[in-house]
Amino acid sequence: QPEWWRTAVVYQVYIRSFRDENGDGLGDVAGLRRQLPYLADLGVDALWINPWYPSPQADAGYDVSDYRDIAPEYGTLEEAEKLLHEIHQRGMKVFLDIVPNHTSSEHAWFKQALAGDEAARARYVFRPGLGDGGTEPPNDWTSNFGGPAWTQVPGEPGLWYLHLFAPEQPDLDWTNDEVVAEFEDVLRFWFDREVDGFRIDVAHGLAKAEGLPDAGRRMAIMHNDPHPAWDQDAVHEVYRGWRRLADSYDPPRVFVGETWVPTNERLAMYVRPDELHTTFQFDFLRAPFGADVMRETAVDALGALGGPDGSGAPSTWVLSNHDVVRHVTRYARSQPDHPVETDWERTRWPEEEPDLELGRRRARAALLVILALPGTAYLYQGEELGLEEVEEIPGHLRQDPIFTQSDNGDPGRDGCRVPLPWAGDAPPYSFGPEGAADPWLPQPASWAALTADKQVGDPSSMWTFYRDALALRRRAWVPAGALSWQEAGPGLLVFRRGDLECWLNTSGATVPVPGEVLLASSPVGDDGGLPHDAAAWVRVGPGSTTPDSSDGASVPSSNT
Numbered sequence: 067q068p069e070w071w072r073t074a075v076v077y078q079v080y081i082r083s084f085r086d087e088n089g090d091g092l093g094d095v096a097g098l099r100r101q102l103p104y105l106a107d108l109g110v111d112a113l114w115i116n117p118w119y120p121s122p123q124a125d126a127g128y129d130v131s132d133y134r135d136i137a138p139e140y141g142t143l144e145e146a147e148k149l150l151h152e153i154h155q156r157g158m159k160v161f162l163d164i165v166p167n168h169t170s171s172e173h174a175w176f177k178q179a180l181a182g183d184e185a186a187r188a189r190y191v192f193r194p195g196l197g198d199g200g201t202e203p204p205n206d207w208t209s210n211f212g213g214p215a216w217t218q219v220p221g222e223p224g225l226w227y228l229h230l231f232a233p234e235q236p237d238l239d240w241t242n243d244e245v246v247a248e249f250e251d252v253l254r255f256w257f258d259r260e261v262d263g264f265r266i267d268v269a270h271g272l273a274k275a276e277g278l279p280d281a282g283r284r285m286a287i288m289h290n291d292p293h294p295a296w297d298q299d300a301v302h303e304v305y306r307g308w309r310r311l312a313d314s315y316d317p318p319r320v321f322v323g324e325t326w327v328p329t330n331e332r333l334a335m336y337v338r339p340d341e342l343h344t345t346f347q348f349d350f351l352r353a354p355f356g357a358d359v360m361r362e363t364a365v366d367a368l369g370a371l372g373g374p375d376g377s378g379a380p381s382t383w384v385l386s387n388h389d390v391v392r393h394v395t396r397y398a399r400s401q402p403d404h405p406v407e408t409d410w411e412r413t414r415w416p417e418e419e420p421d422l423e424l425g426r427r428r429a430r431a432a433l434l435v436i437l438a439l440p441g442t443a444y445l446y447q448g449e450e451l452g453l454e455e456v457e458e459i460p461g462h463l464r465q466d467p468i469f470t471q472s473d474n475g476d477p478g479r480d481g482c483r484v485p486l487p488w489a490g491d492a493p494p495y496s497f498g499p500e501g502a503a504d505p506w507l508p509q510p511a512s513w514a515a516l517t518a519d520k521q522v523g524d525p526s527s528m529w530t531f532y533r534d535a536l537a538l539r540r541r542a543w544v545p546a547g548a549l550s551w552q553e554a555g556p557g558l559l560v561f562r563r564g565d566l567e568c569w570l571n572t573s574g575a576t577v578p579v580p581g582e583v584l585l586a587s588s589p590v591g592d593d594g595g596l597p598h599d600a601a602a603w604v605r606v607g608p609g610s611t612t613p614d615s616s617d618g619a620s621v622p623s624s625n626t
């Protein structure tokens with residue numbers, strides 16, 4: 067039986083913003099159950115549900131206070147079990163999100179730790195401070211959300227605890243056996259409920275360099291240099307244990323790691339037969355839209371992960387998620403000619419008015435590229451509607467700790483987390499039932515034409531384009547086999563798999579594509595002319611003459 071996770075298209079459900087069924091303005095389990103037909107019609111293979119556990123929501127659920135239950139505002143465990151069953155009935159798989167680097171400060175363990183219980187303290191990273199009376203933090207580490215990564219224990223000014231994220235997210239000590247055992251038990255809890263796999267939050271975290279040495283610089287989850295808090299070799303031992311556990315199930319359960327590491331070679335160390343099945347390959351989140359950079363990005367990732375032709379370990383391709391600016395907006399401005407080097411990709415794209423139609427046109431093209439590459443593709447909810455980043459959320463409504471806990475001008479991640487517009491002509495669009503509370507973040511007027519009810523069934527909509535592309539991918543690309551890059555000139559990305567080619571044209575001119583166009587992101591001329599900023603899937607016969615980059619020779623044009 068082929069391993070589904072090698073080729074799956076996974077749809078990311080940011081549950082807080084997906085669909086509200088109980089009318090409180092927050093998405094919930096029942097809302098997701100209601101919309102399962104929508105997801106099945108779209109044609110995705112699997113869902114990844116962001117954290118839905120009980121949580122004080124200091125970081126939108128990434129601060130978990132109980133790993134074995136459902137947040138009451140989202141539903142009940144019983145409802146979640148029904149949902150899991152229904153997902154499977156519809157032939158889809160499901161990943162949950164596990165958060166092992168830290169718990170919530172409201173987790174029972176941390177409350178015991180603050181109360182002075184030594185065994186509980188040993189599960190976290192408590193350290194005496196430096197200086198007179200220990201009133202200086204134990205080292206120079208900074209939190210991802212701004213400020214020091216250490217907070218003084220209330221009532222014990224000489225003692226500090228570590229939090230690489232918000233103070234409400236104390237880091238666990240993964241050298242502690244109880245921590246290891248607890249998380250294996252949590253995995254079992256959900257695997258026993260037939261969850262197919264887990265997305266691992268901050269999977270390159272967990273282990274810290276011995277002695278917690280100073281870092282000498284601020285700490286960003288998307289770091290480019292080695293750092294004592296990230297990507298330490300000891301973390302691999304944790305995943306070897308997890309893999310043994312996952313493999314003990316039938317069918318085996320699967321992992322995808324959130325591993326922000328500087329190179330594909332470091333990434334490849336996580337993707338092994340005895341560790342993680344896949345990790346996110348995030349380079350398309352930093353890469354501008356453009357054939358040359360996107361080709362380099364894919365070549366580099368495939369080379370390190372899957373082998374040059376993609377036949378080894380599957381890479382994963384991601385254009386958007388709940389942590390970065392939506393790609394319609396990233397692509398709506400001038401594109402730098404090299405990948406952007408920034409932590410969260412929000413602040414350093416050029417500040418100019420976005421041309422959202424251009425952004426959507428490029429988004430369609432980028433979709434055809436990632437769906438044709440070998441590996442797994444992740445879609446972030448709302449991209450199938452062509453939603454853009456909501457840039458104009460007023461400060462007092464913003465909730466992301468990146469905004470509320472720091473003063474560096476970073477607007478945070480709320481702009482990509484705005485609740486989906488299911489129907490309606492003006493904000494607030496229906497996100498929940500009639501008479502429901504307003505969605506937890508305000509939706510923009512610019513989404514009026516993008517609501518799901520207007521797009522489903524409209525042959526010219528973004529939604530229909532996604533559906534068609536997913537169906538064709540499953541039929542044509544999934545069985546298509548190994549990849550070879552084709553040399554087509556600057557501004558052109560072309561690869562072949564079997565008798566299919568994927569073309570991306572950012573050369574500035576219209577270019578002719580060979581063969582039968584199966585799907586294109588923008589209309590192709592009768593003469594087969596693919597416009598600038600567009601991509602196409604083409605069936606090429608044995609008569610095609612596109613030269614092959616591997617030997618520079620032409621593909622023989624034999625008997626057409």
Ligand code: GLO
Pocket residue numbers: 125128129165231267268287324388389
């Ligand atoms: C980012 C996660 C994110 C959380 C963070 C802390 O890397 O996806 O949204 O804020 O990991 O758990």
